[in-house]
Amino acid sequence: MPIDILSTEAETGGQRLERLLTRGTLDGLKAILNQLCADRASLHASVLTSNTFGELLARLGFKLVLTKQIHVQDAYSRMGQEGGIKVVLPYYDIPTQSSFPTLVNFDSTFTMTPKGEAFFGEQLNELRKGLTARA
Secondary structure, three states: OOOOHHHHOOOOHHHHHHHHHOOHHHHHHHHHHHHHOOOHHHHHHHHHHOOOHHHHHHHOOOEEEEOOOOOHHHHHHOEEOOOOEEEEEOOEEOOOOEEOOEEEEOOOEEEEOHHHHHHHHHHHHHHHHHHHOOO
């Protein structure tokens, strides 16, 4: 069967990033990345050159703040300029039966637990592997 040249077009880095993020296993990371940067080309480059989740945040102009525990209901009550929280990203990972909430703050910080940082760091590594793998 002949190869269809139109279907083998080269995928851009941003398109590959979007395709990989549609995997169900990266939903939590996708929600965070959507808050980080709208420019997918810049996000793609930052993902490829970051070794840790904190480094990715720093490259995109954010700071990671770790806290022992996040009470999601309390975080929702503190949303807005007065409370300092812009977005609450509650994430529950069914396979591990763990909750990894993330807070996006107005002062350009992301607040999460150390376990959340480790979890999303692993997802970042999985995404980076997918981006660098040969198609």
